[in-house]
Amino acid sequence: MILLNNCLVLRFNLKMEVKDKKKHILDSAEKLFAMKGFEASTVREIADEANVNLAMISYYFGSKEKMMESLFQERMINTKLKVEQLLKNEHMPPFGKVEIMLDDYIKKVLENEAFYKILLCEQVMKKNLEIIRMLKELKLSYAAMFTDLVKEGQKKKVFKKNIDVLLALNTMTGTVTQIIINKEHYCEFNNIEVLQEEELKHFLHSKLFDHLKNIFKTILGYES
Amino acid sequence: MILLNNCLVLRFNLKMEVKDKKKHILDSAEKLFAMKGFEASTVREIADEANVNLAMISYYFGSKEKMMESLFQERMINTKLKVEQLLKNEHMPPFGKVEIMLDDYIKKVLENEAFYKILLCEQVMKKNLEIIRMLKELKLSYAAMFTDLVKEGQKKKVFKKNIDVLLALNTMTGTVTQIIINKEHYCEFNNIEVLQEEELKHFLHSKLFDHLKNIFKTILGYES
């Protein structure tokens, strides 16, 4: 049973924990929301995709909107934990921390493309206030962390003064986001043959990491 | 009649060119699409917003989807024209052209926030194939132009070799997009009092221009 994936478990009606079932539905929802948007995805499609009964979605999450909120809550837990741990290492030099931040963010987005697409659209629409609230909180904690990091570097005289931390972060998020959106176009333009999913991620990570590291050196006035 | 705005013209049922009426509807549609997304905006709302009969929209544009396509066609004409003219000036130094490109892009997005929000979501969903086609064409022409520009700079030995033009462009579009999305958050974080709309645009333009110019210098290996 360890080898069976969720779908098979469902198909054969083997017992499944409610928590896992919820997660399974959220995965399906995430996929569809990323592909077609929240409004264009119907609960019927999500139910079909997840191989569960239509009524389950209201039963588990209360409503379509609350399912979206659950999805955000789920996906954001990991994000927050990692961010908070970053600054604690006292021995790491400031730009090392920046590199870790960049590496971490790029990896997270590449691993959760679908979610970050949804997140992007939600930020544009600003319809679900609960989600906007969660996002704002996350952004603030991110900005606060990076501000601390920048101050540390400035105190150690390795970063220049007058750094616009938010512009810097927006360049990071914006660049990664755009590459996600334009993935196919980027590959095509660079004459890259169709790679395996994992190889492609690795390739994009490498490209983005070097690119952003270079940019952040300039922004922070850091010289290696 | 010159002094009457569109609403008054409609209100008094004065004759109005069909072309203007279409434009007027597209303006309303753009506003709503940017606020709530394509799917969540109903043709009824658009008709109400534009003060026209509900059935007109199907008659003018064929369908809701085709109206969106019309909107894209409308808004992209200007984009294309300016882009193509940029390279013709033989006397301008390469980085001067880069500065113009940055300035032009930032201005265009700040002037058409609503449209660029819609564009962003459409790129994520990739639902309307005609729009995807138009967008791809635009991106390619943009990339081709910037590639030429880079080559010119490299020939003149003012830009370094091995420049990833698409990554550079994605940093430009990504950064500007993120600032648009996070406008309120950016102002709040920087303790900027609520400015007039125009003042805010000017402020953001200045910040973004300096930031991106700096980044592009690094990317292109250009030293002033």
Add this chain to the structure above:
Amino acid sequence: MILLNNCLVLRFNLKMEVKDKKKHILDSAEKLFAMKGFEASTVREIADEANVNLAMISYYFGSKEKMMESLFQERMINTKLKVEQLLKNEHMPPFGKVEIMLDDYIKKVLENEAFYKILLCEQVMKKNLEIIRMLKELKLSYAAMFTDLVKEGQKKKVFKKNIDVLLALNTMTGTVTQIIINKEHYCEFNNIEVLQEEELKHFLHSKLFDHLKNIFKTILGYES
């Protein structure tokens, strides 16, 4: 076309005024609400009964609840007008007016059985506040009118003192209502053969009128 009834008009798609169509839908709704209750009647059934498209009901009335309110408004207009005109005749003796009131009320209920059944249930549930408001208004005007009538009779020394006008009215409405509800039972118990609808109404009216006239004489202390 004069001879065609609504159904035929609808069936043959002949033109029909919107107002008539609304009325036609309300008739169908009234019938079903009286038979099965508001909650148990679905808009689909009502649409089928009225031979109109399901969506029309929301289109015309906004919602199922508002259709009910429209029904009440429609049916109550006549009621109010007649009630207010009753007292104006100066020459009629007080008990003559009482007789007219009784006659009028009995006739109205017998002519609109379905509606008065709905009304009865709505008074029990008290769910739709707008309807409760309308009903209260009607009851108050009825009570005020009868109070005036009683006072006039008392001034003319033909009615006794200390009359509970509301108890009296409740006996009137209650008795008629019960007979409507127990119509079949009443006929069966009295060994009355199945009469034509009109004959039955006439029979019940006669019985109720004599019965209530007799009761009201006692209540009012009136001697002929």
Add this chain to the structure above:
Amino acid sequence: MILLNNCLVLRFNLKMEVKDKKKHILDSAEKLFAMKGFEASTVREIADEANVNLAMISYYFGSKEKMMESLFQERMINTKLKVEQLLKNEHMPPFGKVEIMLDDYIKKVLENEAFYKILLCEQVMKKNLEIIRMLKELKLSYAAMFTDLVKEGQKKKVFKKNIDVLLALNTMTGTVTQIIINKEHYCEFNNIEVLQEEELKHFLHSKLFDHLKNIFKTILGYES
């Protein structure tokens, strides 16, 4: 355990006789049916109100409809028993029996407002045939009893001839029912301050009893 009320017993999961549990559920159902009607009350609400598991209701009663039937059966047992005992007292004068009947009926309705509201609606809808059957049986036995009573009075020359027993009974049930429905309105109109529940019942009983006694004297041609 004698001191614990039903809720506490349920809360502490103490053992409880099935019969009592059923009764407890029926009480909750009665309350909700009277407030919102049968259709509008959901089994979930009833289960919540009764603090029992949702699935229990189907297991105990079979279905929502059968629960309603159980409710009627429960509440009607008492009704029948009392009615049948009334005629047996040989020494009581006929109008004394009428007074007892009136007193008994008024008391019963005032004590079981909720149930009599449900009963009223069920008589209008005539949906549940089993309930209609039970009701018809009850009405017949009531009518038969009152017919006997009237005959007895006529034989003893204290009641007049040609009495419409059903009209008389309908006036009784109708008047009481209307007062139940219009309770608030009646108090308001008569400027009665908000009384305690018990005081109000006593007041209404007194008013109704005198009113109906007076009416029945007229109907029966009885002179004290």
Add this chain to the structure above:
DNA sequence: CATGAATGAGCGTTCATTCAT
């Protein structure tokens, strides 16, 4: 090229009921 009226399809949700334990 205009419009009020109309419509089929499909939406998110809720329902009473049943199942596996």
Add this chain to the structure above:
DNA sequence: CATGAATGAACGCTCATTCAT
């Protein structure tokens, strides 16, 4: 006789679109 989980059916309603004029 108990229960949390699950479900098919149906609910009221809204949608983009089309029709008759």
